[in-house]
Amino acid sequence: MTCSLSSLCLPLSLNLEEIDKLDKIIKRRQALKKGDHLFRQGDNFESIYAVRSGSLKSYIMTNNGEEQITNLHLPSELVGLDSIDCKSYPISTKALETTSVCEIPYSNLQELYTKLPDLRSQIFSCMSKELRDDKQMMLLLSKKNAEEKVASLLANLSARFKRRGYSPYTFRLSMSRNEIGSYLGLAVETVSRVFTRFQSMDIIAVNGKEIHIANKNQLLKIADLNDYLVAIDKKSIAS
Amino acid sequence: MTCSLSSLCLPLSLNLEEIDKLDKIIKRRQALKKGDHLFRQGDNFESIYAVRSGSLKSYIMTNNGEEQITNLHLPSELVGLDSIDCKSYPISTKALETTSVCEIPYSNLQELYTKLPDLRSQIFSCMSKELRDDKQMMLLLSKKNAEEKVASLLANLSARFKRRGYSPYTFRLSMSRNEIGSYLGLAVETVSRVFTRFQSMDIIAVNGKEIHIANKNQLLKIADLNDYLVAIDKKSIAS
Protein backbone atom coordinates (compact mmCIF):
# COMPACT_ATOMS: atom_id res chain seq x y z
CA MET A 1 0.00 0.00 0.00
CA THR A 2 3.01 2.25 0.29
CA CYS A 3 3.81 4.54 -2.58
CA SER A 4 7.56 4.05 -2.19
CA LEU A 5 7.78 7.77 -2.51
CA SER A 6 10.88 7.59 -0.43
CA SER A 7 12.85 5.87 -3.16
CA LEU A 8 11.23 7.12 -6.34
CA CYS A 9 9.96 10.67 -5.99
CA LEU A 10 11.77 11.84 -2.93
CA PRO A 11 15.11 10.10 -2.65
CA LEU A 12 15.60 10.57 1.06
CA SER A 13 17.81 9.05 3.68
CA LEU A 14 15.16 8.29 6.23
CA ASN A 15 15.09 5.52 8.78
CA LEU A 16 12.22 3.07 8.88
CA GLU A 17 10.32 5.02 11.47
CA GLU A 18 10.57 8.17 9.38
CA ILE A 19 9.53 6.42 6.20
CA ASP A 20 6.57 5.14 8.09
CA LYS A 21 5.59 8.67 9.14
CA LEU A 22 5.70 9.80 5.55
CA ASP A 23 3.85 6.81 4.20
CA LYS A 24 1.07 7.32 6.75
CA ILE A 25 0.01 10.60 5.21
CA ILE A 26 0.13 9.46 1.61
CA LYS A 27 -3.09 8.37 -0.02
CA ARG A 28 -3.31 6.19 -3.10
CA ARG A 29 -5.81 7.67 -5.55
CA GLN A 30 -7.86 5.67 -7.96
CA ALA A 31 -6.27 5.64 -11.40
CA LEU A 32 -7.24 8.49 -13.72
CA LYS A 33 -8.40 7.73 -17.24
CA LYS A 34 -7.16 9.70 -20.22
CA GLY A 35 -8.74 13.15 -20.10
CA ASP A 36 -9.73 12.99 -16.43
CA HIS A 37 -8.82 16.00 -14.37
CA LEU A 38 -6.62 15.57 -11.32
CA PHE A 39 -7.86 19.04 -10.39
CA ARG A 40 -9.19 22.12 -12.14
CA GLN A 41 -8.22 25.75 -11.85
CA GLY A 42 -10.30 27.10 -8.97
CA ASP A 43 -10.69 23.81 -7.08
CA ASN A 44 -9.77 24.04 -3.41
CA PHE A 45 -6.12 23.33 -2.86
CA GLU A 46 -5.58 20.51 -0.42
CA SER A 47 -2.88 18.24 -1.78
CA ILE A 48 0.15 17.92 -3.94
CA TYR A 49 0.57 14.73 -5.96
CA ALA A 50 3.35 12.43 -7.07
CA VAL A 51 2.95 10.66 -10.39
CA ARG A 52 3.27 6.86 -10.06
CA SER A 53 2.61 5.86 -13.65
CA GLY A 54 1.26 7.48 -16.79
CA SER A 55 1.53 11.21 -17.40
CA LEU A 56 -0.29 14.49 -16.84
CA LYS A 57 -0.36 17.94 -18.33
CA SER A 58 -0.86 21.19 -16.43
CA TYR A 59 -2.34 24.04 -18.41
CA ILE A 60 -3.81 27.53 -18.30
CA MET A 61 -6.74 28.56 -20.50
CA THR A 62 -6.59 31.95 -22.19
CA ASN A 63 -9.68 34.12 -22.58
CA ASN A 64 -10.06 33.13 -26.18
CA GLY A 65 -10.13 29.45 -25.28
CA GLU A 66 -6.59 28.52 -26.21
CA GLU A 67 -4.75 26.26 -23.82
CA GLN A 68 -1.16 26.84 -22.78
CA ILE A 69 0.45 23.70 -21.40
CA THR A 70 2.85 24.71 -18.65
CA ASN A 71 4.06 21.32 -17.44
CA LEU A 72 4.32 17.75 -18.57
CA HIS A 73 4.48 15.49 -15.52
CA LEU A 74 6.07 12.04 -15.78
CA PRO A 75 6.33 9.33 -13.12
CA SER A 76 8.23 10.26 -9.96
CA GLU A 77 7.53 13.95 -10.50
CA LEU A 78 5.55 16.18 -8.14
CA VAL A 79 2.45 18.09 -9.21
CA GLY A 80 1.03 21.17 -7.54
CA LEU A 81 4.12 22.88 -6.10
CA ASP A 82 2.95 26.14 -7.64
CA SER A 83 -0.21 25.99 -5.50
CA ILE A 84 1.08 25.43 -1.98
CA ASP A 85 0.25 28.90 -0.71
CA CYS A 86 -3.06 29.22 -2.55
CA LYS A 87 -6.61 28.58 -1.42
CA SER A 88 -7.38 27.15 -4.85
CA TYR A 89 -5.32 25.70 -7.68
CA PRO A 90 -4.25 28.39 -10.14
CA ILE A 91 -4.05 25.92 -13.03
CA SER A 92 -5.70 22.71 -14.22
CA THR A 93 -4.06 19.31 -14.47
CA LYS A 94 -5.39 16.40 -16.50
CA ALA A 95 -4.28 12.90 -17.41
CA LEU A 96 -2.73 12.35 -20.86
CA GLU A 97 -3.24 8.59 -20.52
CA THR A 98 -4.24 6.17 -17.78
CA THR A 99 -2.38 7.56 -14.82
CA SER A 100 -2.00 6.75 -11.16
CA VAL A 101 -0.87 9.21 -8.54
CA CYS A 102 -0.17 9.40 -4.83
CA GLU A 103 -1.98 12.15 -3.01
CA ILE A 104 -0.05 14.02 -0.33
CA PRO A 105 -2.32 16.28 1.73
CA TYR A 106 -0.24 19.40 2.09
CA SER A 107 -1.17 20.32 5.64
CA ASN A 108 0.00 16.89 6.77
CA LEU A 109 3.20 17.23 4.78
CA GLN A 110 3.79 20.62 6.35
CA GLU A 111 3.53 19.12 9.81
CA LEU A 112 6.34 16.72 8.95
CA TYR A 113 8.74 19.45 7.87
CA THR A 114 9.90 20.11 11.42
CA LYS A 115 10.37 16.46 12.31
CA LEU A 116 11.92 15.48 8.96
CA PRO A 117 14.26 18.21 7.76
CA ASP A 118 15.51 15.99 4.93
CA LEU A 119 11.99 15.75 3.57
CA ARG A 120 11.66 19.52 3.77
CA SER A 121 14.94 19.99 1.89
CA GLN A 122 13.77 17.59 -0.74
CA ILE A 123 10.61 19.58 -1.39
CA PHE A 124 12.64 22.79 -1.53
CA SER A 125 14.90 21.08 -4.01
CA CYS A 126 12.00 19.98 -6.23
CA MET A 127 10.65 23.51 -6.30
CA SER A 128 14.03 25.00 -7.09
CA LYS A 129 14.47 22.52 -9.93
CA GLU A 130 11.05 23.38 -11.32
CA LEU A 131 12.04 27.05 -11.25
CA ARG A 132 15.18 26.24 -13.25
CA ASP A 133 13.18 24.17 -15.72
CA ASP A 134 10.77 27.07 -16.14
CA LYS A 135 13.61 29.46 -17.02
CA GLN A 136 14.79 27.01 -19.67
CA MET A 137 11.27 26.84 -21.00
CA MET A 138 11.19 30.64 -21.30
CA LEU A 139 14.43 30.49 -23.26
CA LEU A 140 12.93 27.83 -25.51
CA LEU A 141 9.73 29.76 -26.08
CA SER A 142 11.33 33.08 -26.84
CA LYS A 143 14.60 32.26 -28.58
CA LYS A 144 14.32 28.88 -30.28
CA ASN A 145 12.90 28.21 -33.73
CA ALA A 146 10.52 25.35 -34.53
CA GLU A 147 13.23 22.73 -35.14
CA GLU A 148 15.13 23.69 -32.01
CA LYS A 149 11.97 23.54 -29.95
CA VAL A 150 10.97 20.06 -31.12
CA ALA A 151 14.54 18.77 -30.82
CA SER A 152 14.76 20.17 -27.29
CA LEU A 153 11.53 18.46 -26.28
CA LEU A 154 12.65 15.11 -27.64
CA ALA A 155 16.08 15.41 -25.99
CA ASN A 156 14.45 16.36 -22.72
CA LEU A 157 12.00 13.45 -22.81
CA SER A 158 14.79 11.09 -23.74
CA ALA A 159 16.80 12.19 -20.69
CA ARG A 160 13.83 11.86 -18.38
CA PHE A 161 13.00 8.36 -19.61
CA LYS A 162 16.62 7.31 -19.26
CA ARG A 163 16.79 8.59 -15.69
CA ARG A 164 13.90 6.34 -14.81
CA GLY A 165 15.48 3.28 -16.39
CA TYR A 166 13.73 3.28 -19.74
CA SER A 167 15.27 3.46 -23.17
CA PRO A 168 16.40 6.98 -24.07
CA TYR A 169 16.07 6.05 -27.74
CA THR A 170 12.63 4.58 -28.10
CA PHE A 171 9.60 5.90 -26.31
CA ARG A 172 5.99 6.88 -26.68
CA LEU A 173 4.75 10.44 -26.69
CA SER A 174 1.69 10.79 -24.50
CA MET A 175 0.90 14.21 -25.94
CA SER A 176 -0.92 14.69 -29.22
CA ARG A 177 0.64 16.86 -31.92
CA ASN A 178 -1.79 19.55 -30.83
CA GLU A 179 -0.58 19.35 -27.24
CA ILE A 180 3.04 19.41 -28.32
CA GLY A 181 2.23 22.57 -30.24
CA SER A 182 0.54 24.11 -27.23
CA TYR A 183 3.50 23.23 -25.03
CA LEU A 184 6.16 24.52 -27.44
CA GLY A 185 4.31 27.56 -28.73
CA LEU A 186 3.84 26.21 -32.27
CA ALA A 187 0.91 25.43 -34.55
CA VAL A 188 0.03 21.74 -34.95
CA GLU A 189 0.98 21.91 -38.60
CA THR A 190 4.44 23.17 -37.77
CA VAL A 191 5.01 20.33 -35.30
CA SER A 192 3.91 17.85 -37.92
CA ARG A 193 6.21 19.35 -40.53
CA VAL A 194 9.22 19.31 -38.22
CA PHE A 195 8.59 15.63 -37.44
CA THR A 196 8.45 14.91 -41.16
CA ARG A 197 11.66 16.87 -41.76
CA PHE A 198 13.52 15.15 -38.91
CA GLN A 199 12.44 11.81 -40.35
CA SER A 200 13.69 12.65 -43.82
CA MET A 201 17.00 13.71 -42.21
CA ASP A 202 17.14 10.31 -40.46
CA ILE A 203 17.31 11.96 -37.07
CA ILE A 204 14.22 10.20 -35.78
CA ALA A 205 11.77 7.52 -36.87
CA VAL A 206 8.15 8.33 -36.10
CA ASN A 207 5.22 5.98 -36.05
CA GLY A 208 2.25 7.86 -34.67
CA LYS A 209 3.22 8.53 -31.09
CA GLU A 210 6.13 6.10 -31.08
CA ILE A 211 9.45 7.88 -31.39
CA HIS A 212 12.81 6.35 -32.10
CA ILE A 213 15.87 8.57 -31.90
CA ALA A 214 18.14 7.45 -34.71
CA ASN A 215 20.77 10.18 -34.54
CA LYS A 216 21.16 11.42 -31.00
CA ASN A 217 24.12 13.69 -31.76
CA GLN A 218 22.35 15.51 -34.52
CA LEU A 219 19.24 15.90 -32.36
CA LEU A 220 21.27 17.38 -29.52
CA LYS A 221 23.12 19.62 -31.93
CA ILE A 222 19.84 21.08 -33.15
CA ALA A 223 18.41 21.38 -29.62
CA ASP A 224 21.58 22.87 -28.26
CA LEU A 225 20.96 26.59 -28.20
CA ASN A 226 22.31 27.10 -24.71
CA ASP A 227 25.06 25.55 -22.67
CA TYR A 228 23.68 24.96 -19.27
CA LEU A 229 20.68 22.65 -19.18
CA VAL A 230 21.38 20.90 -22.40
CA ALA A 231 24.74 19.94 -20.91
CA ILE A 232 22.80 18.08 -18.23
CA ASP A 233 20.62 16.41 -20.80
CA LYS A 234 23.68 15.41 -22.80
CA LYS A 235 25.17 13.61 -19.83
CA SER A 236 21.88 11.91 -19.16
CA ILE A 237 21.33 10.50 -22.60
CA ALA A 238 24.97 10.04 -23.60
CA SER A 239 25.30 6.45 -24.79
CA MET B 1 21.86 47.95 10.38
CA THR B 2 18.82 45.71 10.08
CA CYS B 3 17.36 45.06 6.69
CA SER B 4 13.79 45.13 7.98
CA LEU B 5 13.30 42.05 5.93
CA SER B 6 10.67 41.00 8.38
CA SER B 7 8.32 43.73 7.25
CA LEU B 8 9.26 44.29 3.64
CA CYS B 9 10.34 41.06 1.95
CA LEU B 10 9.08 38.46 4.34
CA PRO B 11 5.94 39.69 6.06
CA LEU B 12 6.17 37.45 9.09
CA SER B 13 4.57 37.37 12.46
CA LEU B 14 7.68 36.94 14.51
CA ASN B 15 8.39 38.11 18.02
CA LEU B 16 11.36 40.34 18.76
CA GLU B 17 13.62 37.46 19.64
CA GLU B 18 12.79 35.72 16.40
CA ILE B 19 13.29 38.85 14.33
CA ASP B 20 16.62 39.21 16.00
CA LYS B 21 17.60 35.66 14.98
CA LEU B 22 16.75 36.40 11.39
CA ASP B 23 18.45 39.78 11.36
CA LYS B 24 21.63 38.24 12.76
CA ILE B 25 22.23 36.16 9.66
CA ILE B 26 21.45 38.90 7.15
CA LYS B 27 24.36 40.82 5.69
CA ARG B 28 24.11 44.23 4.09
CA ARG B 29 26.04 44.23 0.81
CA GLN B 30 27.67 47.28 -0.64
CA ALA B 31 25.47 48.90 -3.28
CA LEU B 32 25.85 47.59 -6.82
CA LYS B 33 26.35 50.03 -9.66
CA LYS B 34 24.48 49.69 -12.93
CA GLY B 35 25.88 46.72 -14.80
CA ASP B 36 27.55 45.10 -11.78
CA HIS B 37 26.90 41.43 -11.32
CA LEU B 38 25.34 40.21 -8.10
CA PHE B 39 26.57 36.79 -9.22
CA ARG B 40 27.38 35.04 -12.46
CA GLN B 41 26.29 31.69 -13.79
CA GLY B 42 28.83 29.21 -12.40
CA ASP B 43 29.74 31.18 -9.25
CA ASN B 44 29.51 29.14 -6.04
CA PHE B 45 26.06 29.30 -4.56
CA GLU B 46 26.13 30.55 -1.00
CA SER B 47 23.33 33.06 -0.55
CA ILE B 48 19.99 34.24 -1.68
CA TYR B 49 19.34 37.98 -1.79
CA ALA B 50 16.51 40.39 -1.07
CA VAL B 51 16.36 43.56 -3.12
CA ARG B 52 16.29 46.69 -0.94
CA SER B 53 16.33 49.36 -3.63
CA GLY B 54 16.98 49.55 -7.35
CA SER B 55 16.42 46.58 -9.64
CA LEU B 56 18.14 43.53 -11.09
CA LYS B 57 17.78 41.25 -14.06
CA SER B 58 18.46 37.52 -14.12
CA TYR B 59 19.40 36.05 -17.47
CA ILE B 60 20.70 33.03 -19.36
CA MET B 61 23.10 33.37 -22.27
CA THR B 62 22.48 31.22 -25.33
CA ASN B 63 25.32 29.65 -27.30
CA ASN B 64 25.05 32.30 -29.95
CA GLY B 65 25.48 35.07 -27.43
CA GLU B 66 21.86 36.17 -27.10
CA GLU B 67 20.63 36.89 -23.61
CA GLN B 68 17.28 35.70 -22.31
CA ILE B 69 16.11 37.69 -19.32
CA THR B 70 14.23 35.36 -17.02
CA ASN B 71 13.42 37.66 -14.11
CA LEU B 72 13.13 41.30 -13.29
CA HIS B 73 13.66 41.78 -9.57
CA LEU B 74 12.21 44.83 -7.82
CA PRO B 75 12.59 45.91 -4.17
CA SER B 76 11.26 43.44 -1.58
CA GLU B 77 11.68 40.53 -3.96
CA LEU B 78 13.96 37.54 -3.39
CA VAL B 79 16.71 36.54 -5.83
CA GLY B 80 18.27 33.11 -6.16
CA LEU B 81 15.44 30.77 -5.18
CA ASP B 82 16.14 28.73 -8.31
CA SER B 83 19.63 27.97 -7.00
CA ILE B 84 19.06 26.70 -3.48
CA ASP B 85 19.93 23.08 -4.24
CA CYS B 86 22.81 23.87 -6.59
CA LYS B 87 26.54 24.05 -6.00
CA SER B 88 26.74 27.01 -8.35
CA TYR B 89 24.25 29.55 -9.66
CA PRO B 90 22.59 28.34 -12.88
CA ILE B 91 21.98 31.91 -14.11
CA SER B 92 23.55 35.36 -13.87
CA THR B 93 22.05 38.37 -12.13
CA LYS B 94 23.12 41.96 -12.70
CA ALA B 95 22.02 45.41 -11.56
CA LEU B 96 19.89 47.49 -13.94
CA GLU B 97 20.64 50.63 -11.92
CA THR B 98 22.25 51.47 -8.57
CA THR B 99 20.90 48.70 -6.39
CA SER B 100 21.27 47.60 -2.81
CA VAL B 101 20.53 44.11 -1.55
CA CYS B 102 20.53 42.11 1.64
CA GLU B 103 22.53 38.92 1.51
CA ILE B 104 21.04 35.90 3.27
CA PRO B 105 23.55 33.03 3.49
CA TYR B 106 21.42 30.03 2.65
CA SER B 107 22.96 27.55 5.08
CA ASN B 108 22.19 29.93 7.93
CA LEU B 109 18.68 30.42 6.68
CA GLN B 110 18.21 26.68 6.45
CA GLU B 111 19.20 26.31 10.11
CA LEU B 112 16.41 28.69 11.07
CA TYR B 113 13.71 26.71 9.26
CA THR B 114 13.22 24.35 12.20
CA LYS B 115 13.12 27.10 14.82
CA LEU B 116 11.01 29.48 12.74
CA PRO B 117 8.33 27.58 10.82
CA ASP B 118 6.70 30.83 9.72
CA LEU B 119 9.90 31.88 8.01
CA ARG B 120 10.06 28.50 6.29
CA SER B 121 6.47 28.85 5.08
CA GLN B 122 7.25 32.29 3.79
CA ILE B 123 10.13 31.03 1.66
CA PHE B 124 7.94 28.20 0.34
CA SER B 125 5.34 30.79 -0.50
CA CYS B 126 7.83 32.98 -2.40
CA MET B 127 8.96 29.99 -4.43
CA SER B 128 5.41 28.92 -5.18
CA LYS B 129 4.57 32.43 -6.33
CA GLU B 130 7.62 32.54 -8.57
CA LEU B 131 6.47 29.25 -10.11
CA ARG B 132 3.06 30.78 -10.84
CA ASP B 133 4.66 33.88 -12.32
CA ASP B 134 6.80 31.67 -14.53
CA LYS B 135 3.74 29.89 -15.91
CA GLN B 136 2.21 33.25 -16.77
CA MET B 137 5.44 34.22 -18.49
CA MET B 138 5.24 31.06 -20.58
CA LEU B 139 1.72 31.99 -21.59
CA LEU B 140 2.89 35.48 -22.51
CA LEU B 141 5.83 34.22 -24.52
CA SER B 142 3.97 31.61 -26.47
CA LYS B 143 0.47 33.01 -26.97
CA LYS B 144 0.59 36.81 -26.83
CA ASN B 145 1.38 39.15 -29.71
CA ALA B 146 3.71 42.14 -29.46
CA GLU B 147 1.07 44.58 -28.21
CA GLU B 148 -0.27 42.14 -25.64
CA LYS B 149 3.23 41.42 -24.40
CA VAL B 150 4.15 45.06 -23.90
CA ALA B 151 0.78 45.89 -22.34
CA SER B 152 1.16 42.93 -19.97
CA LEU B 153 4.59 44.09 -18.89
CA LEU B 154 3.39 47.62 -18.21
CA ALA B 155 0.32 46.40 -16.31
CA ASN B 156 2.49 44.06 -14.27
CA LEU B 157 5.01 46.76 -13.40
CA SER B 158 2.21 49.13 -12.53
CA ALA B 159 0.76 46.58 -10.10
CA ARG B 160 4.14 45.91 -8.52
CA PHE B 161 4.86 49.60 -8.01
CA LYS B 162 1.44 50.17 -6.54
CA ARG B 163 1.87 47.31 -4.09
CA ARG B 164 4.97 49.00 -2.75
CA GLY B 165 3.29 52.34 -2.33
CA TYR B 166 4.39 54.06 -5.53
CA SER B 167 2.23 55.49 -8.26
CA PRO B 168 0.78 52.80 -10.52
CA TYR B 169 0.46 55.40 -13.28
CA THR B 170 3.86 57.06 -13.51
CA PHE B 171 7.09 55.15 -13.16
CA ARG B 172 10.52 54.67 -14.62
CA LEU B 173 11.55 51.62 -16.59
CA SER B 174 14.95 50.40 -15.46
CA MET B 175 15.30 48.17 -18.51
CA SER B 176 16.46 49.44 -21.88
CA ARG B 177 14.31 48.77 -24.95
CA ASN B 178 16.76 46.01 -25.77
CA GLU B 179 16.25 44.38 -22.38
CA ILE B 180 12.49 44.69 -22.67
CA GLY B 181 12.78 42.88 -25.98
CA SER B 182 14.93 40.15 -24.47
CA TYR B 183 12.47 39.72 -21.61
CA LEU B 184 9.36 39.62 -23.81
CA GLY B 185 10.79 37.69 -26.75
CA LEU B 186 10.65 40.63 -29.18
CA ALA B 187 13.15 42.57 -31.30
CA VAL B 188 14.10 46.04 -30.02
CA GLU B 189 12.49 47.63 -33.04
CA THR B 190 9.19 45.94 -32.30
CA VAL B 191 9.21 47.17 -28.70
CA SER B 192 9.91 50.67 -29.94
CA ARG B 193 7.11 50.51 -32.49
CA VAL B 194 4.58 49.26 -29.92
CA PHE B 195 5.52 52.14 -27.59
CA THR B 196 4.99 54.56 -30.44
CA ARG B 197 1.64 52.97 -31.32
CA PHE B 198 0.43 53.01 -27.69
CA GLN B 199 1.37 56.69 -27.51
CA SER B 200 -0.55 57.56 -30.64
CA MET B 201 -3.52 55.69 -29.18
CA ASP B 202 -3.16 57.80 -26.00
CA ILE B 203 -2.78 54.73 -23.87
CA ILE B 204 0.58 55.78 -22.49
CA ALA B 205 2.90 58.75 -22.58
CA VAL B 206 6.55 57.86 -22.99
CA ASN B 207 9.54 60.04 -22.35
CA GLY B 208 12.63 57.88 -22.65
CA LYS B 209 12.32 55.50 -19.70
CA GLU B 210 9.58 57.48 -17.98
CA ILE B 211 6.19 55.91 -18.50
CA HIS B 212 2.84 57.42 -17.75
CA ILE B 213 -0.24 55.25 -18.08
CA ALA B 214 -2.96 57.48 -19.51
CA ASN B 215 -5.63 54.89 -20.21
CA LYS B 216 -5.41 52.06 -17.71
CA ASN B 217 -8.55 50.30 -18.91
CA GLN B 218 -7.42 50.15 -22.47
CA LEU B 219 -4.00 48.91 -21.39
CA LEU B 220 -5.54 46.13 -19.32
CA LYS B 221 -7.90 45.25 -22.13
CA ILE B 222 -4.98 44.74 -24.48
CA ALA B 223 -2.94 42.82 -21.89
CA ASP B 224 -5.87 40.69 -20.90
CA LEU B 225 -5.42 37.44 -22.71
CA ASN B 226 -6.12 35.25 -19.72
CA ASP B 227 -8.34 35.45 -16.71
CA TYR B 228 -6.29 34.40 -13.80
CA LEU B 229 -3.24 36.55 -13.22
CA VAL B 230 -4.48 39.61 -14.99
CA ALA B 231 -7.43 39.56 -12.61
CA ILE B 232 -4.95 39.99 -9.80
CA ASP B 233 -3.22 42.83 -11.61
CA LYS B 234 -6.56 44.46 -12.25
CA LYS B 235 -7.40 44.52 -8.58
CA SER B 236 -3.95 45.84 -7.77
CA ILE B 237 -3.98 48.80 -10.10
CA ALA B 238 -7.69 49.50 -10.06
CA SER B 239 -8.05 53.17 -9.17
Add this chain to the structure above:
DNA sequence: AAAAGTAGTTGAGCTATATCAAGTTTTTGA
Protein backbone atom coordinates in the same frame (compact mmCIF):
# COMPACT_ATOMS: atom_id res chain seq x y z
C1' DA C 1 31.45 71.92 -25.24
C1' DA C 2 32.79 68.89 -28.75
C1' DA C 3 33.31 64.26 -30.02
C1' DA C 4 32.30 59.64 -29.82
C1' DG C 5 29.75 56.21 -28.43
C1' DT C 6 25.28 54.16 -27.11
C1' DA C 7 20.32 53.80 -27.23
C1' DG C 8 16.16 54.62 -29.54
C1' DT C 9 13.23 55.38 -33.66
C1' DT C 10 11.44 54.74 -38.26
C1' DG C 11 11.11 52.69 -42.82
C1' DA C 12 11.44 48.89 -46.31
C1' DG C 13 11.62 44.38 -47.40
C1' DC C 14 12.08 39.44 -46.02
C1' DT C 15 11.06 35.15 -43.71
C1' DA C 16 9.52 31.80 -40.42
C1' DT C 17 5.59 30.25 -39.05
C1' DA C 18 0.54 30.88 -38.74
C1' DT C 19 -3.66 30.15 -41.09
C1' DC C 20 -6.68 28.12 -44.30
C1' DA C 21 -7.94 24.19 -46.98
C1' DA C 22 -8.16 19.58 -48.43
C1' DG C 23 -6.87 15.13 -47.96
C1' DT C 24 -5.42 10.85 -45.22
C1' DT C 25 -4.97 8.00 -41.31
C1' DT C 26 -6.20 6.54 -36.79
C1' DT C 27 -9.30 6.09 -33.06
C1' DT C 28 -13.70 5.57 -31.06
C1' DG C 29 -17.89 3.67 -30.10
C1' DA C 30 -22.40 1.85 -31.52
Add this chain to the structure above:
DNA sequence: TCAAAAACTTGATATAGCTCAACTACTTTT
Protein backbone atom coordinates in the same frame (compact mmCIF):
# COMPACT_ATOMS: atom_id res chain seq x y z
C1' DT D 1 -16.92 -4.16 -38.08
C1' DC D 2 -18.44 -0.20 -39.89
C1' DA D 3 -19.35 4.70 -39.63
C1' DA D 4 -18.28 8.92 -37.68
C1' DA D 5 -15.18 11.67 -35.46
C1' DA D 6 -10.77 13.04 -34.21
C1' DA D 7 -5.97 13.42 -35.16
C1' DC D 8 -2.50 14.03 -38.37
C1' DT D 9 -0.31 15.43 -42.74
C1' DT D 10 0.67 18.21 -46.71
C1' DG D 11 0.19 22.17 -49.70
C1' DA D 12 -0.82 27.08 -50.70
C1' DT D 13 -1.10 31.59 -49.02
C1' DA D 14 -0.93 35.37 -45.61
C1' DT D 15 1.21 38.04 -42.08
C1' DA D 16 3.42 39.45 -37.70
C1' DG D 17 7.43 40.55 -36.48
C1' DC D 18 12.46 40.13 -37.73
C1' DT D 19 16.43 41.98 -40.10
C1' DC D 20 18.90 45.46 -42.26
C1' DA D 21 19.70 50.25 -42.86
C1' DA D 22 19.65 54.99 -42.02
C1' DC D 23 18.74 58.56 -39.03
C1' DT D 24 18.08 60.99 -34.48
C1' DA D 25 18.66 61.77 -29.70
C1' DC D 26 20.64 60.94 -25.71
C1' DT D 27 25.04 60.00 -22.54
C1' DT D 28 29.56 59.86 -21.45
C1' DT D 29 34.17 61.25 -21.78
C1' DT D 30 37.73 64.34 -22.08
